[in-house]
Amino acid sequence: MTFKRISFLKYIEHHLQLNPTADRRDLEMKLKRVLQDHQNGITCHCRDDIWAIGSAFPGNGCFTFLTGEHLPYDDYELHTAHHRSSDRKGQVHIDDLDPDDIHGLFDDEGYKINTDLMKKPGLCLLGTSIKPTQ
Numbered sequence: 031m032t033f034k035r036i037s038f039l040k041y042i043e044h045h046l047q048l049n050p051t052a053d054r055r056d057l058e059m060k061l062k063r064v065l066q067d068h069q070n071g072i073t074c075h076c077r078d079d080i081w082a083i084g085s086a087f088p089g090n091g092c093f094t095f096l097t098g099e100h101l102p103y104d105d106y107e108l109h110t111a112h113h114r115s116s117d118r119k120g121q122v123h124i125d126d127l128d129p130d131d132i133h134g135l136f137d138d139e140g141y142k143i144n145t146d147l148m149k150k151p152g153l154c155l156l157g158t159s160i161k162p163t164q
């Protein structure tokens with residue numbers, strides 16, 4: 031699947047541009063509800079990941095269930111939702127954070143790096159490495 035990835039805040043702006051009469055708070059609430067379901071492991075009845083953006087209004091479903099199409103083409107998905115089932119599972123995207131909550135390290139794609147999970151090299155003194163005792 032190749033969704034066009036977009037951050038939560040950018041999608042809200044995009045949606046409101048296309049739908050000037052849409053209620054911003056209602057959209058935010060519905061998207062947050064879908065993301066919460068997504069994080070809680072709720073899937074489509076076919077067990078595929080739910081399509082967060084597409085599920086905001088009709089209710090939870092995967093892309094195929096909601097559109098009848100096999101693969102997305104030119105369709106948006108939120109960063110956080112899109113990566114849930116891949117190696118980005120559980121990672122936070124910088125665009126989805128409140129600006130006051132941004133701290134720590136982020137990779138080139140904007141995902142927060144958990145430094146506790148990074149492999150750390152042993153100490154190196156004069157060319158010999160000392161492995162930590164176990």
Ligand SMILES: [Zn+2]
Binds near residue numbers: 074077093
């Ligand atoms: Zn489905």
